[in-house]
Amino acid sequence: MTNLSSPFDRRQMLALAALGGTAAALPASAQTPTDPGAQHMRDMMAIPADAPKIAMLVYPKMVVLDLIGPMTVFNMLRCNVQLVWKDKVPVPTDVRIPIAATHTFDEVPPQIDVLFVPGGRMGTVDCMNDPAVMAFLADRGSRAKWVTSVCTGSLALAAAGLLRGYDATSHWQVADLLPRMGARHVDKRVVIDRNRMTGGGVTAGIDFGLTLAARLKDEEAARRVQLLMEYAPEPPFRNGTPKEAGPKRVAELTGRTPWMDAQVDTAVAAAARRLGIAA
Numbered sequence: 716m717t718n719l720s721s722p723f724d725r726r727q728m729l730a731l732a733a734l735g736g737t738a739a740a741l742p743a744s745a746q747t748p749t750d751p752g753a754q755h756m757r758d759m760m761a762i763p764a765d766a767p768k769i770a771m772l773v774y775p776k777m778v779v780l781d782l783i784g785p786m787t788v789f790n791m792l793r794c795n796v797q798l799v800w801k802d803k804v805p806v807p808t809d810v811r812i813p814i815a816a817t818h819t820f821d822e823v824p825p826q827i828d829v830l831f832v833p834g835g836r837m838g839t840v841d842c843m844n845d846p847a848v849m850a851f852l853a854d855r856g857s858r859a860k861w862v863t864s865v866c867t868g869s870l871a872l873a874a875a876g877l878l879r880g881y882d883a884t885s886h887w888q889v890a891d892l893l894p895r896m897g898a899r900h901v902d903k904r905v906v907i908d909r910n911r912m913t914g915g916g917v918t919a920g921i922d923f924g925l926t927l928a929a930r931l932k933d934e935e936a937a938r939r940v941q942l943l944m945e946y947a948p949e950p951p952f953r954n955g956t957p958k959e960a961g962p963k964r965v966a967e968l969t970g971r972t973p974w975m976d977a978q979v980d981t982a983v984a985a986a987a988r989r990l991g992i993a994a
Contacts (some may be wrong), residue, residue: 762793763793766793766795767792767794767795767931768794768824768828768829769796769827769829769831770818770831770859771785771786771789771797771833772799772831772868773815773816773833774800774835774838774842775808775841776808776809776838777808777809777814777834778809778834778835779808779809779810779814780917781833781868782833782920783920784865784923785833785921786924787944788925788928788937788944791944792928797817797823798814798815799817799823800816801848820847820851826858826859827859828860828861828931830852830855830856831863832865832871833866833868834864834865834867834916834917835867836886836888836889839867839982840978840979843870843871844982844985852872852875852877853876856872856875860910861910861927861930861931862911863923863927864913865913865916866885866914866916866919866920867886868913869898870885870983873893873986874896874986874990878898878913879898880898880899881898881909882898882899882900882908883901884900884902884905884913885915886915886917887956888916888968892980896983896986896987896990903915905923912926918948918955925940928940
């Protein structure tokens, strides 16, 4: 990625995009330090020593887009992104693309700039019921400069006691459960309360990522990333929120998965008991 503080350079941007798909195919001679082009590319891709450290949880049954949207923003911002899980075995995801952690829980530094949890309803439930995951989130979240999530990831944060007394949001289908774990639900796409930042469902991850980028760097840096991503959404339908979709469509989707809904409810109730919050 080009230096975000330098003038926008289309040639560098295009060269960087090409690098991602071709670097592995280059012959060894083209990747040596004596090749000025290769060195230039390495310099562009290098993560600064003072780059924000971002620990992004990955887990089985997660929704990939919850992760990829913010991660794209953070990579273009040249942050130090760590994908985190209990081990480095690739985990299955909603779109059947496995993702492997780059760091185990023990390898994540005690002090990080951002703790991030993506969503995925049943995967989130499993995290909420997993003492090791809850302990990791509670520990790193107690010291992180920013504690964040997208979609149902906020349920995991709340279950770890990290949203108690904070405004927060989640996917519209489960957002009403947040108060049962001590959070205050705010119906917005991105909600900020002190050092907590939570995003709504799935596609809100890009909005969340750009909003956090402006805090980690500055607004101009976030604007440059938005332009490079060409993020200017024009959805074909006004149907992306319960208000836009209307009560009939919402009712058609609500209650279709009673077993899944019951699992979420049970996990929330168990988390509330652990946190000492009365029903």
